[in-house]
Structure formats: structure tokens, C-alpha cells
Amino acid sequence: MTIHRSIRLISLSVALVGVMTCTSSIVAAPNSVYQPLGAPADPLVAARWNFYRDYAEATGLLKQIAAAHPKWCRLESLGQSYGGRELWVMTITNQADTSENEDSKPGFWIDGGIHANELQAVDVVLYTAWYLAETAERSEFTQRLLNERVIYLMPMMSPDSRDAHMYRPNSTNSPRGGQMPVDDDRDGLVDEDPSEDLDGDGSITQMRIRDPNGKYKVHPEYPNYMVRIEPGELASFTGERYTLLGSEGFDNDGDGRVNEDGDGYYDPNRDWAWQWQPGYMQRGAYRYPFSIKANRLVAEFITDHPNIAGGQSYHNTGGMILRGPGSNSDSWPRGDIAVFDRLAKRGEEMLPGYRYLNTAKGLYEVWGGEHDWLFAMRGIFAFTNELNTPFNLFRKKGDAGSWFGSALDRYRFDRLLLFGEGFVDWHEVDHPEYGRIEVGGQKKNWGRQPPSFMLEEECHRNMAFTLFHADQGPLVEIDRIEVEPLAGGLRQVTATLINRRLTPTRARHDVQNGITAPDRVELTGPTVVAALMSDSVVFDRPEEVTRDPAAIRLERLASQTPKYIRWLVTGNEQPTVTIRSVKGGTATKSAE
């Protein structure tokens, strides 16, 4: 397809949806660079996608992107985290529209890193922001998407703990919560018994002690790997034996427990209002929904943008595309689940090794999770991707249901592709209570995060699924308007409305609970005498609309399901029909 022709096509599609401004066009790449497919080789903002940015680096990148692409990007902060870091949201759309128009475009929400130890979740969102900005004037697809829609990206939902993970002793599993001090063990002391990095290497690894009666031995092939001595083998085993002592640390507060009250504890992804339950039901729930400040600011932003129709959160690990509901006692309308299914089935193709699952049935029950709130209280079709599938280790199906793949695969991958960098070799340290022991094991940057050379692919494939979802968000169109004169000075104006995307303008659950306002269809020009509505092309079984006949309320426009509106009018003015959908955008068309 020639560049010239793509421009025409874009203009046409924009005109169809009534977006007034479209001054952009596709810019051909200079011949001096051989462009790979995927990300451009000569971006305005140079960026590598094979390492993890801390808060300051991510902030710098976002500012650079916003400065280099003012026509497409706007960076704002929702406020500050508990630790005083900015909570960045980047809005990407054709910024030539006024902000009023911006809010009338269908919106899409993308966030990452609510669990800060799930590191690459942030980088996928950063990559998406960068890719959209850099390709807005190069890719026909991106440009159409950004003319039609507005994308809100929040790369770091928990920036304090991201830096804590990177710069304080932690494991790949910590910290999951935020940095607000909390008395995890309810003993009146706050964060008084954290893990200790006994060897000062920045990773919280494991402790073991040589013990002639211990029940563990080293794996014959992988000496960092501790395996249980089989009961039948215990009597005859003559090699070195060990007892495992848990993760690095000691009992700081004299209560007999080790490392029971470090930073965090509360889980920011058990803090959302739908089906929220307190801690006795849902471990990690804090005081009440949005009792974590960063979440409250996010919830306010999303509530203030009811145009958001789709959403995506990134987590790790295991390779999953998750949808709600999070509890087995909850159920959502079957028609809505069918929408999730259609979107995610495509995602499974785009993300080899990923499985599409319902959270409660396929993973575990989550009360008060974010994607449940997005859908059930804001009417947003939202997924959570658990990044990092064990499939990627050797491009073969891992153990079914395994998050990390088999231990042997991890040690084998470490030896063959990481040259042994994934694990700390066991070595001796002095423990204040246990005396001379050994520490060693998996480093904090191995387990949940892909190594450098796998990160960019993870970013791109997940982005591609998310942009597919965004592109399949609702978009209203006025297919045609027909005017027919009737006897006695009456005219009949019939408009055919359609949404050609996979997502309806309002979920059934939204309609049932009145989460967002109905779509409105206005007729201007002639005087309306009566308004009728039908689901049928031959206008079968019409229904009269008596409330506000010139601006009727339409429950929703489902996917590929036209609605027919017929007005009986007087007067010779040219009829113009406008449909305004909170989540499906605006379209307007005048009769010929």
C-alpha cells in the first residue's frame, strides 16, 4: 500500500467517527536506515529494552518521550506516593483535539507494577508508551488508533517499592506491598523484624547449616540446588547433609519468629472496592478499599475518565491472561464473559505459552483485586497479564499449571544461557543466633524477571495484545441516514447505528447496574414528533421512545449489532444525527 493511499484511508476512517482534527500523516522512513520491523531503528528518543529502569530512569524516559512527541503525549502526575515519588500517567492520543474532545474518545487504561517486585510489568508499559509515541507518525495502525482513541498509561503503580526492590536487600518475591510502615504481626511494633542481608550482596537468599542428620543434599549436577534426600536413601546416604533454615535473617524482636514484620505486608492489589473483604478473608487487604493512597488517586483518575472502555494490568509470573471475577461466589453476565473470551483467545495466539484463565477458577481467589473493580464498578473490560511464562525457557510447554517451570529447567537455563549468574553460590557467614552457617541461592533478579535478551520480546508481544484489545474497544458509527417524505408534511428520518468492534459500548453488567450513562442519540434540525427504535433492518416491532425523543437514550450498542432509530419530524431543515456514547465515542452525520 502506498503512503499516499494510507493517508486517504486514515482520513476516511476519522471522518466516519466524527473526529474533527486529523492533521497528521504517515512519514516515510529515511532511506539511510534499514528499518527492522517492530520498533524503529532511529527513534527520536533512543531507548534500550534490555534492562530495568528504576524510578528516576523511568521518570527521565517519560519526560523525554513527552518532550519529543508533544503532538501525541502528555505527562502528568496523579500525586505522590507514600514515599514522595510522582505517580506518572502518560496520556497518548492525537493531542490536537481539545481535552473536551479527548474525553469523548473511547479510552484505554494500561498499568504496571502494582506489585513492585514484579519488575518487568513496568517496562512493558514504558515500552508501550515509547512505541506508540515513536510510531504515531510512522505506522498507519498506530496513527488511526491514536486518532480514534485515547490511551492512558501508568507505568509505576508502586514506585517506592520498585526502588526498594532494586536498592535494598530483597528477593525476587519482595517487596510485593508498599513502603508504608505497617504492624504486620500485630504486636504493637512496626516493621521491627525484616529480613537481613547477612552477606551484604543485595539479595535475600536462603540459609543452610551443615548437619550430619540433615535431610537435604546438593543436587549432583547443580550444586546450588538443594534437594531432599529420599526417605529410603537416608540410611545409606554418605555425602554432605544440610538443614535448611529459611530465608536470610534473624529474630530481631525476640518473639521466636524470623522476618515476620518487614516492609509492606499489605497488598495493593487487594485494595479495590469490588467484592473487597477484610484481612481474615483476604490476606493482604488493608483497612478498606483504597486505604492505600496511590490506589485512591488511581481510582479517582479512572472514575473521572468514564470514557475508559478497556484496561490492562501487568503482573508476573507464569504466563497468564486473567479476567475476573476474582471470587467463586461472584458471577458476571454470560454475554460479557463472551467478550472477554473473544479478546483473550486472540491473546493466547499472540503470547505463546500464555493461558487465558478466570482468576478465581484458574489461579486463586482474589477479593478486592484491581481488574474486578475496573470491570464490575467502572464497566471496563480489563485483563491482568501474568508475564514471564516458563514456556520461554526452552520454548516447550512447561509443567502444566506451573508458574516458574520446573526447578531443573531453571538451573539448566541458568547454566546454559546465563552462565551461572542466576544463583549465589553457597558460602559461609556468621549468624547472630545460629553461629557459622551458609547462605546462597536464587538472586533477586532471577525467577520472576526475564533476562535482558528476553525482555524486549516480552514487552512487544504483550503490547501487541493490549493494542489489539484497545483497537477492539467500542466505537460508534452512524452507518447511514435515510429520509422519506410521508403524507401530510411529515418526514421519516431513519438512522442506522453500529459498533463494528468486539467490545459493546456498555457491558451488560454496566447496563444492569447503571454504572455509566446510556448512549444518547440526538436528532437536530427538524422538529421531532415521535421517535421509534427497532433492532430490525425492516423496522420490525418498533418501540416508541417517549422520554426526550430528540435525544433518546440507547441502552448500548453491542458488537456488530445495528440499532435502527426512526424519527417522525416536521419542518424542512436538514436532519443531523449525533450519537454520544460514554465509552464508545461520538459520531455525527447529516442526511444528504
Added chain:
Amino acid sequence: MNCHVLSCLTPCSYRAFASALIICCLPHGGLDAQPPDDYRDYAAFRSRVADLAASPHVEMESLGTTRGGRDILLVTVSDNHEAGAEAKKPAILVLGSVDAESLVGCWLALEMIADLAGSRLDTGNASSALKDVTFYFIPRPSPDASERAFQEPLVSTAVNERPTDDDRDGQIDEDPPEDLNGDGMITAMRIADPAGEYLLHPDDPRVLIKADPTKGEHGKYRLLIEGVDNDRDKLWNEDGPGGVDFNRNFTFRYPYFEPGAGPHQMSEVESRVVADFAFNHPNIFLVFSIADADNLNHPWKGGAGGGRIKRSPQGEDAKYYQRFAEEYRELIDHKDAPSVPKAESEGAFAPWAYYHYGRWSLAARGWWPEKIDAPPSSSEQSDSEQDESAEAQEPTDAAEDEGGQPASGSSNQPAADEEAGGDMKNSGGKASTEKRGSDELRTLRWFEAKDIDAFADWTRIDHPDFPGKVVEVGGFMPFVRRHPPVGELDAAPLLELLTGIADERAKLSILDTVTEELGENVVRITARVVNRGSLPTASKMGEIAGKLQRAMVQLSGPGKMEVLVGPRRQDLSVLAPGEVVEKTWLVRLPADSSLADLKLRAGEPSIGFVESSVTSSSAGEPNP
């Protein structure tokens, strides 16, 4: 209340309207709304709190500021405020106007403060229980909503000033009620309509009751809130100004998407600051609220306890709730408080305090009309009296007559004509066995006995939405119905109850310690801790909810003391009244120290802490 009756038409934020099912058969001149001075508008409330805070035992602070710019005031009453002493004692948290449309709760809370501080602590007349317990009061947790009682037109509503789309049609506050008859109040309106759902009460035609078609009854009236259908959606006054109801915004059984509940749990500054205050004060062991969600007149019943989400008192807790209720009933004069509709617990504060905050939570109505035997009321002497039919039941108290048959059959049906007066069937003080509307009847009788105008007479109006129909406006006056003259209120029994519970609270005591010196400075220490109170150290739900600090017993000693068997800080299990637990440590003391350097400290903030030194005793001596 008959909330369910109008729930399809009426936002529950206006639920007080729904019980205004009163008409008068002899319309006369309109009544102007009375400014309820005694109950104190916000300015008067603030100044009263400031007066009370002049006592050295009372401190006042603001927990936060509402959308309307009003402070949510906290009043702390403690024998001693020095160096945070109040936070070091077990505490009771009292909430006044939990139902923001009723200022009775606030009034009673202020009386309790005055009595506690002025009559007792200031005069040195307080029991040790009062000295040993801190009282926190939040008299008016939702001051913006409560202030609506002082704004015209007078309307009974519990919602704050957040603009909300109550009917979820995409427009905000677009269909408020209107004062159609200009009496300064929003009451009810009834429209004569053969398809209506309501009938007149056989005993008192001012009361409307819902017809029961399965018993052959046919309604004669529609009943709506006073006003017009501003947005032409065939719903009347379904989206008025505001707002969110403090008492529907908590996390327990939260009523998602319902009017008054807000965008989500704890969405409002009012509920959030109260919850945060509670969570930040681990010393609170009991929460008392003055609320319609009344579990002292109607104690919560223990359930099977099954199910992961707890919705009934756990374990032995129901027995304690029963006991609190018995103690309460001994203190009050009349015991016929209205029942609690189930919806009252949805998102409500009082059940939250037990199920999610994990404290004992008690609630009582501040006031309700005492049952009065009905004299012939003026309205019953209408010009349409008819003879009692021969089949009529003996006069009975409708509310107490459980086995009574509801009035039914054609002889008790209102006349078909649309004049209210034509519907009179009973008169002369004789009552049918009709149970519907008994709360309204009782309320009417009480106010009549006190010679107080509590309802606006029914007045005919021309209503633009109902051309050609008979439309009348009238009903209970929104403020008066829930606000008797303050002389009728009595805070003393409530304070008496709390004083009693303060005395019953769990009290730890270290009974004795035994030390056994095993040689080479190795010492075994055994301590026995007892709960000397009449309440357990935590309720079962408190244990489950996990929002109380764990009670621990801690051994402290010289820095170089080695704890051989411990640990140094040990958990105390939950102790029932009278229960004793024994804890042991084996330590090795540094050479230069003695047993006198050892100390034990037991407790947690909501039961307080006790300390004991470790006394020496001979090795091997049996425990006393």
C-alpha cells in the same frame, strides 16, 4: 420502616420519606416548619463542644473537614490528658448521629460528655472504671448531612453534599423534591388513582398502608415524595441534592450501586476519618453508637457461624451481646423499640465496628415514641364516622397482637370515592387488628398525647404532572417525627450502661511469679496471668477479624541476659473471664545481675498493660 414499600421509586437516601405515610382527612391551614433550635445547628454544636472543652478533662479536635467545610469533631474525655495518657488506657468510642438525619444522637452524646466530665470527673465523683477508661466521642460524624435539618425546605435526608447520580441516568441531582404547598417542608403526596398501591389504614385514615392483592385488597392511591418530575422520566424526586449517607458507606455488607451508598465503600471523608481514627487507636475495646441499627433492643443472634464471610456473632459473642442487651433493658423505661430492617445493616457503621474492626459494637436508638393507648384522636372524629361493623375484632394493640388477622375483606376497604374523609371505617378509639402502619399509628398517638403537631395536614394542590387528578400533600413533618422535645431525651441510662461495661471489661492481672534458680545463674521463671474482668480479652470476632493487637507477655531483663527457652515475648491466648494462663522462661542471667532486674509486662492496648517484678522464691517450691 416501610422502606421496601417505596424502594422502587425512592432513593433510600430519602428513606425517611418512605415512612411518611400519613394523611389527614380534615385539611386545614399549612404549618410552617419549626426551626429546631434545641438540637443545635452546626455553629451552635461547635460552640457547645467548645464550652465542654473548657473542662480540664475534655479535649476537642477536628478529624477532618467535609466537602461543605465543616469539621468532623472528636471529643476526648479522660481523667488525665498528660503525655498522651488517654491513649494508654482502654477506650470506648461513642458515635452520636450515625443516622445523620437524626440529631438525637448528637444531643445525647453531648449530654454524656457533660455528665461524664462535669458531674463526675470534674467533681472527683467518678468511679475507678471511668478513670481507667478513655471515652472518645464523635457526636456528629456527618455534619453536612445533619445540617440539612436546618435548611429550607425542611427535608429528612442523611446524605452529604457530594453530587450523585442517584438514579444512574447520567444526570446529577436533576430531580429534587419541591415544596409544592409552600409550608417549608418536603412531605409526601398522594394521588387518587384506582391503580395505586395504597389503602387507608382502617383505624386511622391518616395512615396509608400497602394493599395486599392476594387478600382481595385493591389500592386507591399512589404515594410519592412531594415534588414534580423535573426530568420527565416518570420517577418523582428520585435524584435530589447529594449525596452519600455516612451509615451506608462502610465495608460490611456494602450495598453496591444503591442510592446513598456512594461510589464505593469509604468514599467519603466522613467515613474515612472515622475508620482511620478507629484503626489508629488500638486502645478502643468497645464502640457504642446511637443508631437505628439497634442491637441493644434487638440483639444480634448467633448463627451457625459457618461460611467464610462472617455475618452473625461468632462463638460465644452472641451470649455477651445478649448480656449487654439485658443490662441495657434494665436501665431504660420503655422496651418497645421499633424493629431493625435488614437494610439498616448494609454499609452501616455499627456492624462494621464488630465484623470488620473487630471490637464489641453496641447500638441503640436514641429515642422512639413510647406506646400510648390511643384516645379518640381529633382526626378520627371525622365527619365520615361509621358504626363499627359487627365483625370487627376486639380492640387490640396491633403491634403486639402477633396472631391477629389483618383487616381484609370488602367491609374494611376504603370507599371508592376519592375524598380522603370518605375512607373512614374505624373510629371512637376502637382498633382493628391491622398490623401494617403500626409504627406510624404509635408515633401519631405519642405526638398527639404530647400536644405536638408532628404531621402536616393533607392539602389539595393542583399538580402539573397529574392534571385532573386529586393530589394532596401532607404527612409527617420531616424533622419533628424523629425529634421529640429535648426534655424527652435521657442520656443517663446510656452513660450508666457504658460505665457498667467499662467496669466489666477484661482486666489482666499477673497473679504470681515463681522463680527457680537452677545454678550458674540459670533461672526458670513461671508467671500466671489471669483475666479478672467479666469480658474476654477479645471477642471471637475480634480474634477472627485480626484488627486487635495480640496480647503478649514480655520478660525484660539486663541486656546480656540469655533467653534459653522463651521466646522473650510470648503470645497470651484470648482469656475468658477468670481464665488463667501460665508462661515459662528459662534464662541465664549475667553474673552481675539479680532477679530484681527482671520485669514482666502483659497486655495489649485495648485491655491495658500490667507490670510485675519477678520475685525470688526458693528453688523447687511448689507453686502457690
